[in-house]
Amino acid sequence: MTATWRNWARTEKSRPVLEVAPRTVEQVVLAVQRARETGHAVKPIGASHSFTAIGATDGVRLSMEGLRGLVDVDLERGRVTLWAGTHLWELPSILDPLGLALENMGDIDRQTISGATSTGTHGTGLGLGGLSTRIVGATLVAGTGEIIDIDEDQGAELLPAVALGLGALGVLLTVTIQCVPSFLLHAVEAPAPYEEVLENYVELNRAADHFEFYWFPHTESTRTKTNTRLPIESGANPLGKVSRFVDEEVVNNAMLAAVVGFERFVPSTTPSINRAIESISSSRDYCDVSHRVFVTNRRVRFREMEYALPFETVPTALRELRDLIERKDYRISFPVEVRAAAADDLLLSTAHGRESGYIAVHRYSRDPDHEYFREAEAVLKAHDGRPHWGKMHTRDAESLRQTYPKFDEFLAIRNRLDPDRVFANPYLDRVLGA
Numbered sequence: 001m002t003a004t005w006r007n008w009a010r011t012e013k014s015r016p017v018l019e020v021a022p023r024t025v026e027q028v029v030l031a032v033q034r035a036r037e038t039g040h041a042v043k044p045i046g047a048s049h050s051f052t053a054i055g056a057t058d059g060v061r062l063s064m065e066g067l068r069g070l071v072d073v074d075l076e077r078g079r080v081t082l083w084a085g086t087h088l089w090e091l092p093s094i095l096d097p098l099g100l101a102l103e104n105m106g107d108i109d110r111q112t113i114s115g116a117t118s119t120g121t122h123g124t125g126l127g128l129g130g131l132s133t134r135i136v137g138a139t140l141v142a143g144t145g146e147i148i149d150i151d152e153d154q155g156a157e158l159l160p161a162v163a164l165g166l167g168a169l170g171v172l173l174t175v176t177i178q179c180v181p182s183f184l185l186h187a188v189e190a191p192a193p194y195e196e197v198l199e200n201y202v203e204l205n206r207a208a209d210h211f212e213f214y215w216f217p218h219t220e221s222t223r224t225k226t227n228t229r230l231p232i233e234s235g236a237n238p239l240g241k242v243s244r245f246v247d248e249e250v251v252n253n254a255m256l257a258a259v260v261g262f263e264r265f266v267p268s269t270t271p272s273i274n275r276a277i278e279s280i281s282s283s284r285d286y287c288d289v290s291h292r293v294f295v296t297n298r299r300v301r302f303r304e305m306e307y308a309l310p311f312e313t314v315p316t317a318l319r320e321l322r323d324l325i326e327r328k329d330y331r332i333s334f335p336v337e338v339r340a341a342a343a344d345d346l347l348l349s350t351a352h353g354r355e356s357g358y359i360a361v362h363r364y365s366r367d368p369d370h371e372y373f374r375e376a377e378a379v380l381k382a383h384d385g386r387p388h389w390g391k392m393h394t395r396d397a398e399s400l401r402q403t404y405p406k407f408d409e410f411l412a413i414r415n416r417l418d419p420d421r422v423f424a425n426p427y428l429d430r431v432l433g434a
């Protein structure tokens with residue numbers, strides 16, 4: 001009997017018929033071939049940090065835990081090839097000694113490299129693309145059982161699909177990442193008035209290497225985070241252990257856990273508690289190695305929906321979101337997070353063909369109310385928003401085709417690499433079609 005699979009947010013579960021943890025390429029090929037012959041689906045899984053059922057299966061669950069670490073280095077070009085199951089938190093120990101780093105990161109490092117790239121994981125920085133835009137090569141086992149090597153010289157036409165493939169095209173065995181020389185980030189975190197941030201939103205993003213802000217609903221204030229890239233030789237000025245602990249563990253995790261638990265039972269207190277939290281979050285100014293600045297610990301479980309909008313429409317959409325929260329009298333204890341990314345040309349990238357602003361809304365994981373997400377989704381969709389592939393949304397293939405000009409090109413590649421839909425599951429049936 002196999003164990004029930006659950007994702008991190010505990011929003012999805014499934015019971016696979018078989019669990020396989022391959023340790024070699026041959027074992028992956030065999031698992032795909034056997035599943036195909038017996039009419040079962042195969043679902044490679046990373047760290048299960050997607051909020052959707054993108055990783056769910058009642059077929060064969062392929063854990064990639066046994067395929068981790070460094071495969072190859074091309075120091076001249078600053079590239080590393082990694083086994084697909086490598087977690088982002090394992091990268092510093094691989095990349096630091098090589099003098100390399102990821103160009104950009106999201107706010108956690110628990111994901112695997114292949115899960116993160118397959119769903120279009122991104123950080124912030126209007127001049128920088130998401131993780132998938134840095135994938136310059138991959139080896140995958142297609143639905144036919146064939147091993148396919150892809151890079152700029154072979155199978156190059158597949159790369160814009162495979163680098164962000166939703167787990168629909170094959171089992172990634174390795175990925176090759178274009179890195180950058182190790183660098184420091186000078187981080188400035190400070191409160192700023194909500195309206196002022198919205199009015200200067202375009203300039204704030206254009207002026208910074210990385211800009212993002214959090215807005216606690218029911219307050220007039222935001223917490224902004226501006227990171228500037230500096231050469232590694234500039235000298236770090238890291239946060240003290242105590243300061244880091246107080247801000248990240250006490251304020252972000254322990255206190256948030258207590259507060260959202262309390263607010264669940266006494267929702268009328270949410271606005272005043274949000275104002276109190278926002279006022280005790282201190283300003284911070286420090287400089288550290290990039291991954292230590294990008295990444296924070298998130299231990300309070302939540303649900304998340306995130307949409308990518310045409311960059312310049314973000315202030316309007318945020319004002320509409322605020323109107324919605326006030327009109328409907330929703331009590332929202334988690335902040336709204338706002339980030340940005342450069343345009344890219346990956347077929348199903350949320351930033352395909354346009355500079356993008358990201359708006360993420362959250363709810364406590366045990367809060368079953370979906371109305372806020374549904375109504376917020378209508379606001380974000382109306383601005384030609386595109387949902388993050390690993391976060392909650394209700395869109396289907398017909399609706400997504402309208403916003404992705406290369407949608408059918410992706411489906412043609414899917415037909416070629418997985419003609420029998422070995423990698424299908426109900427989520428992919430919904431967002432891509434059967």
Ligand SMILES: Cc1cc2nc3c(=O)[nH]c(=O)nc-3n(C[C@H](O)[C@H](O)[C@H](O)COP(=O)(O)OP(=O)(O)OC[C@H]3O[C@@H](n4cnc5c(N)ncnc54)[C@H](O)[C@@H]3O)c2cc1C
Pocket residue numbers: 008009043044045046047048049050051054055064084085105106107108110111112113114115116117118119120121122123166167168170171172173298388390391
């Ligand atoms: C607390 C938290 C914070 C987050 N922060 C951010 C953020 O800052 N920015 C952001 O963009 N996203 C963020 N996310 C979303 C997260 O990055 C994505 O959902 C990502 O996919 C999770 O990686 P994973 O390894 O857990 O993948 P999983 O959820 O395990 O899998 C995701 C998909 O990848 C496929 N996959 C996994 N391995 C392979 C493989 N070897 N070959 C082919 N397909 C494969 C799976 O089949 C599935 O379709 C966050 C999520 C959480 C829970």
